[in-house]
Amino acid sequence: MSSENTIPILVEFTGGLEMLFGDERKHKLSIPSKDEQGNAVNIGWLVKYLCDKVMKDSRKEMFVLDGHVRPGILVLINDADWELEGEASYALLPNDNILFVSTLHGG
Amino acid sequence: MAPALCANCKTSRALIIRPKNHQKLCKECFIAVFEAEIHHTIITTSLFSPGDKIAIGASGGKDSTVLASVLKTLNERHNYGLELVLLSIDEGIKGYRDDSLETVKRNAVQYDMPLKIVGYDELYGWTMDQVVEVIGKKGNCTYCGVFRRQALDRGAKMLGIKHVVTGHNADDVAETILMNLLRGDLPRLARSTSIVTGDATSDVRRSKPLKYAYEKEIVLYAHHKKLDYFTTECLYSPEAFRGSARSLIKNLERVRPSAILDVVRSGEDMAKLVPEEVTGISQCKSQKVSLSSADGEDEGAGGCGSANGRSSGGEMAAMEKKLQQDETASSREIDMSNPIASGQNHDRLIKKTGPIKPVRIESSKKLVGQTLGTCKTCGYMSSQEICKACTLLEGLNKNRPKMEIEIDVEEEESSTLRRRMEGVALAAG
Numbered sequence: 001m002s003s004e005n006t007i008p009i010l011v012e013f014t015g016g017l018e019m020l021f022g023d024e025r026k027h028k029l030s031i032p033s034k035d036e037q038g039n040a041v042n043i044g045w046l047v048k049y050l051c052d053k054v055m056k057d058s059r060k061e062m063f064v065l066d067g068h069v070r071p072g073i074l075v076l077i078n079d080a081d082w083e084l085e086g087e088a089s090y091a092l093l094p095n096d097n098i099l100f101v102s103t104l105h106g107g
Numbered sequence: 108m109a110p111a112l113c114a115n116c117k118t119s120r121a122l123i124i125r126p127k128n129h130q131k132l133c134k135e136c137f138i139a140v141f142e143a144e145i146h147h148t149i150i151t152t153s154l155f156s157p158g159d160k161i162a163i164g165a166s167g168g169k170d171s172t173v174l175a176s177v178l179k180t181l182n183e184r185h186n187y188g189l190e191l192v193l194l195s196i197d198e199g200i201k202g203y204r205d206d207s208l209e210t211v212k213r214n215a216v217q218y219d220m221p222l223k224i225v226g227y228d229e230l231y232g233w234t235m236d237q238v239v240e241v242i243g244k245k246g247n248c249t250y251c252g253v254f255r256r257q258a259l260d261r262g263a264k265m266l267g268i269k270h271v272v273t274g275h276n277a278d279d280v281a282e283t284i285l286m287n288l289l290r291g292d293l294p295r296l297a298r299s300t301s302i303v304t305g306d307a308t309s310d311v312r313r314s315k316p317l318k319y320a321y322e323k324e325i326v327l328y329a330h331h332k333k334l335d336y337f338t339t340e341c342l343y344s345p346e347a348f349r350g351s352a353r354s355l356i357k358n359l360e361r362v363r364p365s366a367i368l369d370v371v372r373s374g375e376d377m378a379k380l381v382p383e384e385v386t387g388i389s390q391c392k393s394q395k396v397s398l399s400s401a402d403g404e405d406e407g408a409g410g411c412g413s414a415n416g417r418s419s420g421g422e423m424a425a426m427e428k429k430l431q432q433d434e435t436a437s438s439r440e441i442d443m444s445n446p447i448a449s450g451q452n453h454d455r456l457i458k459k460t461g462p463i464k465p466v467r468i469e470s471s472k473k474l475v476g477q478t479l480g481t482c483k484t485c486g487y488m489s490s491q492e493i494c495k496a497c498t499l500l501e502g503l504n505k506n507r508p509k510m511e512i513e514i515d516v517e518e519e520e521s522s523t524l525r526r527r528m529e530g531v532a533l534a535a536g
Contacts, residue, residue, distance in 0.1 A: 015169070015326065016338040071357035074326060080122040081327075084111055084131065103169075103278075103326045104353070105338045 006030045007041075007094040011050065016105030017073065020057040027054060031092070043075065044088035046098065063100075072104040115140070122331075126321045126364035134331045141328050145316055146181050152302050154314055155270075157188030162268045163220075164259050165193040167210030170274030172336040173325045174317055178272070179218045192266060193218075196258045197226040198251055199234025203342045210337035217335065225262040227254055231500055235343070241506045244343050250499050251343075257487060257496045260311045268311070275315040278322040278360075281367045282352045284374035289352075293385050297378040300371070310488060321367060323360070 011027045018025045035045050047069055051060050062070065068088070069075060075082040076099040077090055092098075111121040111131050119133030125140075132140060149155060163178065165171045175193060182189045195211045197204055208224060215222035228234045231254055239247050263271050280299065287296040298304055305312035317325065329336055359366040481487065482494035489495075 014330075014338070016340065019340075071354070071361040074323060076122075076330070079134075079331075080110075080120070081124050083124045084121060099330075101326055101330060102338070103322045104357075105340060 005033055007033045007092060009046075009092060009095065010097045011046070011054075012097065012099045013101075014099065015074075015102035017063065017100050017102045020055055020059065020063055021050075022056040029054070040091040042088060042092060043077070043082065043090045043098070046092060047088070069100070070104075072102065074101040074103060075099070076101065123324075123327055126323055126360060127368055128365070137324075138328065138331060141320070141324055142177055142180060142184075145177050145320065146185060148302070148319055149181065149187075149316055154303060154316060155187055155189055158190075159188075159270060160190040160192065160266070160268045162192050162194040162223075162259075162263045162266060162271045164271055164273040165195050165211050165214065165222075166274075167195075167207035167214065167337040168274070169326055169329050169334075169336045169338070170276055170279075170317065170322075172210075172214060172274075172334050173329050174272060174274040175214060175218055175220065176332065176334055177328075178316070179220070191218075191220050192268065193220050193222040194259065194262045194266070194268075194271065195222065195224045196255050196262070197224050197228075198255070199227045199236055200342055201236055203339060207337040207339055210335060213335055223262055223266055225258055225265065227258065230254070230258055230261055231496070233500070233503060238503060239343055241503060247343055250503070253495045253499055257494070259313075260487065263311045269309070270312045270314065272314050272316055274317055274325075276317045276320050276322045276325055277367050277371055278353075278356055280315070280318055280374070281370040282356050284370055285352050285355065288374075288377075293381045296374065297381040297385075300374045300378040319368065319371065321364075 008028065008030050011029055012025055013021050013027075014025060021027065031041060031046070031049065033041060035041050041049075047064060051064055055063065063073070064070060075087075077085045078097050079099075082088075082090060113119045113121045113133035113136050114131050115136040116133060119135065121131035122134050123132045123137040124130070125132065125137075155161065161178070163171060163175050165175060175191070178189070178191055181187065182191060193211060193215050195208060197208060211222060211224075214220075226234070235247065235251055238250050242250065259271050259273075263269070283299040284296065287293075287299055302316075302318050303312055303314040328334075356367060356370075359370075480489060480492075482489040482497055483492050484497040485494060487494055487496070493501075
């Protein structure tokens with residue numbers, strides 16, 4: 001696969017979510033630039049990808065509920081709230097930094 | 108999508124959209140506004156006086172870390188004249204609290220504040236690890252919550268401090284309001300909405316300066332200020348956050364972000380309608396020690412997986428359990444009174460009913476006016492003759508020799524009862 005067909009991104013998990021991803025906070029990923037239908041990959045696609053390919057834990061519902069990021073988990077795209085960026089429909093760009101922060105866990 | 112500009116400075120890129128009003132702010136303006144609002148809360152409620160010594164209930168988690176950071180900032184910026192101290196509780200859970208206490212120790216250095224750690228072992232003679240050995244993994248949250256509330260008071264007294272602040276946020280308060288509404292607990296509804304409990308005559312007052320701060324903004328504040336905080340799940344109550352009141356709040360926020368503050372304000376308005384003789388609000392300092400229930404309570408200070416008392420949602424699960432238990436409560440009373448009347452098995456019954464006891468005590472207390480006194484056993488604030496912590500301790504201490512006693516006695520009557528109790532526990536679990 002040539003580099004034109006993949007894009008590098010950095011995905012981070014904090015606030016307790018790292019527990020679902022092998023206790024690794026940072027994940028450097030190389031993801032396809034297009035989904036199965038040939039559309040540019042977006043956050044919605046990434047979330048499913050993370051669930052299917054990256055998550056080490058079987059408790060998917062702690063990250064995704066009813067096909068959406070679980071309420072109480074914040075998503076920051078390059079430090080900006082994803083609500084400012086179109087949420088799940090945000091099309092990923094090379095070197096994007098996507099941060100998932102759980103507000104649900106205790107201290 | 109073109110990047111939005113900050114609605115405040117109109118120069119930097121907006122990174123935050125505020126849940127309460129959809130305002131788009133840049134990082135610097137968000138931090139300034141967040142701090143200004145906490146300052147506003149503190150000023151309008153006359154929370155502190157110059158010279159006050161304040162203990163910050165610190166768990167190393169996001170809420171208490173943000174609280175410590177903001178209070179330090181505001182104390183210096185606005186010359187509150189406060190002496191701030193970090194107060195941490197060590198429940199004695201190996202592999203859980205150790206790491207978060209390390210975070211608190213770092214915070215003490217970062218914020219240049221003295222740190223006091225008080226342990227359950229020194230206060231009660233029991234670590235939570237030991238309690239779990241006796242009680243089991245179910246129901247031990249009751250003990251932890253009751254012990255923690257008194258531990259904060261005792262820790263404060265050791266330091267000669269009369270005011271403890273905790274990191275309860277708007278989400279916590281909204282969750283507690285919903286729970287108290289659902290169970291029709293008017294005294295607690297009233298107390299849970301007030302920013303400060305206790306008055307000048309109290310030994311220790313409690314307050315929650317972050318009461319109007321969204322959990323989301325607390326996390327974002329910690330993120331953008333790069334605060335050092337720790338996240339963990341209590342080993343004995345993993346995923347306690349999946350309680351349904353918590354989920355409900357988060358789902359409401361998703362649909363309409365202002366809902367959280369709306370619930371808080373509505374709770375405050377409803378609380379005003381509760382007569383004083385029901386709330387006992389003028390003497391409400393006692394509730395932290397003894398009126399707070401075993402399962403979900405007004406301060407939320409018993410949240411599993413949080414040391415300074417962030418309500419975690421496990422309380423809702425506990426409440427559901429309690430509701431189920433309430434349904435069977437009357438029949439259970441009858442079940443148990445028979446063998447008790449017969450006398451012989453008294454000790455065993457106490458043991459068997461130990462973990463469920465607080466629920467029974469509480470269910471008969473609804474809407475009874477609450478007055479403050481002191482516990483006959485430990486002398487700490489209590490509305491009952493014996494405070495909840497001492498009641499639980501008594502049960503625990505009786506349980507210590509449990510193993511030997513139980514093996515040799517095997518009467519039909521009590522094993523039947525035990526089976527019944529196990530049935531109840533299963534149904535409730």
